[in-house]
Amino acid sequence: MGKYSIGEFEEVVMLTVAVLYKDAYGISIKEEIENRLERKVSVGAMRTALNRLEKKGYLDSEFGEATAVRGGKRKRYFKVTPLGKRVLEQVMETRKQLWDSIPSVAFDFKFA
């Protein structure tokens, strides 16, 4: 996948962060993914992914306000960096190219 490597789950997380835009923090990302993809996501798996993506520079984060329900702990809001956007675009591009290269007969199951 070109010069950027990214896993499927990581891609989903990044896209979700983008979808949530100003409201992307731990729990909201987790719930969004669970709702849209109808699969369970553990805090641990998500945290690790977020952490890894941030280290790679695809995501950026900053602290928001603290709330009582969080035991006085601040939320960390994530947003996609320009680099992250390029990566997502590239992933999409690669996929598109692949789709485009599929011969039309390949998915023609009439004679299968």
Add this chain to the structure above:
Amino acid sequence: MSSSSEISPPKLPTRFLRWFCNPNLIEDVEGDLSELYAERFTESQPKAKLKYLLDVLLLFRPGIIKNIELKNGLIHTAMIKNYLKIIFRNALRYKGFTTLNLLGLIVGITTSTTIFLWVNDEVSIDKFHVEGDRIYQLFRNMKQSGREVRTTFTVPKPAADLMREEYPEVDQVAQVSWPIETRLELEDDRTDEVGFYVTPSFLSMFSFELLEGDRQTSLADLSSIMISRSVAEKFFGSGWKDTALGQTLTLDDEQKATVTGVFENVGDNSSLQFDWLLPAEVYYKENTWVDDWGNGSFRVYFTLRDQQNAPIVGERIKNSIKEYAAGQDNAGDEELILHKFQDYYLYSNFKNGVIDGGRIEYVKILTAIALLILIIACINFTNLATARSSRRSKEVGLRKVMGAHKSSIGNQFLFESVLTATFAMGISLVLIQLILPYFNQMVDKNLFMDFSSLSTWIYILGIILIVGLLSGSYPALLLPRFKIVNSLKGVVRQSSGAAMMRKGLVVFQFAISTFLIISISVVYKQLNYVLDKDLGLNKTNLISVSLNYELGERWETLKDEIGKIPYVKNVSVAAGNPLETNWSTSSASWEGKDPNADYEINIMLTDKSFIETTEIQILQGRDFSSDLGDSTSFLINEVAAEVMGFDDPINKKLSFWGIEGRVIGVIKNYHMQDLHESISPLIISCFNPAQSGVALVRVSDNPSEVLVKIEEILTSLSSGYELDYNYVDEAYAENYSTEFLISNLVKIFVCISIFLSCLGLFGLSAFTAEQRSKEIGVRKVHGASVRHLVLLLSKDYSILMIFAFILAIPFGYYYAQQWLDGFEFRTTISPFLFVVAGLITFIIGALTVSFKSYQAARINPVKTLKDE
């Protein structure tokens, strides 16, 4: 929202999370989890808790867990490199102190390791027998009415038979004779070797290595003999394996025996030492007296099926002699007791029928000395390190400014001391290899360091850690506490606590040294007392020459001939060396004897010139006379007269061993055993001089010339005879060989401990002198004399040594008195001794201090005052 703020997630998982989680992540991760928890909480509390726990556990994964790094910095190789560099530079910069430090540690470690080797060897003796745990030995307590109990290892043979046949708890019983010297002959080769008569079970009970022959059958035949490898090699050369078995040896010119087995030479780690084994039955057949319950014969060993039965067996066997020997005229008031065979080597002293120490005391003394020396060496290190701490203060300050934690500075100094200890240990190991040959010669052992054994390495590592941590812990505690600003300025005022500590340690060191000096002086005094004591007979210039059976028969000719040699004043034949009397009877009877009382009375069989030759004093009555038929006349000693309750013993009837006669005189008490024992009652009889085992020869001079002549005479009388003699005074001193050895060892170690203490003192006084160099300079400028300055500098340490002396007195007195109590006849501890011990330490200490002080006081003040 306010209501949910009261919902707090479970504590334990949260704490776990906080412990492992990367600090950068913890805040929002914990926040996320609490939010989730609050949400789930509204549905079901237990489920929420469970899920919370699950989430935390799932977070325990790489990426979330914080990086593992220890804060103390010891793990970073860069820091270790830095520490090493600093240690190395410091060591080179202050060469004098480094030498003092290392020298102290090296001497300390070398000495204590050598002692520990000895101790380890002592403790391991007799521990190699596989069945060792279950082997017991019988001892016989002989009660003497109104007197002490005497304990002996000779046990009546019927007791062993009884155990073998009737005691279900007992597995095997083995009888072993006392060491017997026998001449073994094969054609022209002959050798005198010591060995035992044993019952066949001896081989299966003890784990002596067998090279040829069979444990079960080799001693079954009465004409068999087993020999050690060295004897086999002597007779049959290196090819003994093929030729030895089946050969016939002649024993003591009469008996023949066929070699049926060869065993490996008995090692130094065995208290039973022997070079041949013969079937006990051979001895039993010739000596029917052994079948009597009243006579002690061979040593009896047995194994128990279950160790826990020892008290039961002990109780059963205890009174067997009284039961079975009842009514016999030689029945004494005797009891049998058990003692674990493995313990016998270290615990072999009996006092009033119960175990009362033995070699274990020397083992304890030397262990204590080894530990004390190690401690003294550690104290030196600690003292020098703290005294010099101001030198390191700038380094410490700088490290702190750079953010070093207190604990990391502490670790640095611990690391330094452990490293020094490692280095010292390395050199010590080399030194030990050099010293061991000499030490082995001194203690008559084969000690070596077994580097292939794991325990040696554990010991080495252990000593390094103990010495390193012991000597480094105080500096490691003290140095990091310096205030940064002060230490950078270089004006570290040492707290009074540190100075007190240092002084305390010096006092402690010198107290140990003084204590050791006191102890060794007492030991020395006692040994001199023992050797110079008037034993009741004149032991100097008295030679004891062993006789064989043939010479005993011809005692009259022999006496005549020897008597003609120039320088010979008197000759007498006797059963044995008078200072090692070991014949005794419990069946003596006399006029007015209480029929219920039992007395064990020593017997000396001799001839009529015994008193004259030994120069024993007659107190009452007369000596044996050559003109009168005195063969049934007896002399008794004072103790015997007292025991027998005679007001006037002369002409009283007395009988033993079937000899009936009368008392003709009372001799002054003389010591028949070494001074550990009290004087026992004694009867001297000249009934049958032909049974004599030795000739006692009193010479006026030139004993060696006389001995040559004696040898000529004796070989002409008995062709196979080989001269065997000893000087009675030397043989007597031999009794104290262990005491001599220990006192020599202790003497050396005391010197070492004093040396170590002085080393420390030297370092400290050098340091003080250096610190006060400006003060000395100013004083000199103002006209102080060198003498004044030396006094000034030495004063503090002198006071410390006086303290040490006062501290050492009670301990020294207590332990010395305890040791002396082990002697029946002992010297006194005089206050003079303490004064001398104190003076010695004081003078040595004062010399050490003033040497350095003198050097400091002699320096031209210009040198010390010019800078600044």
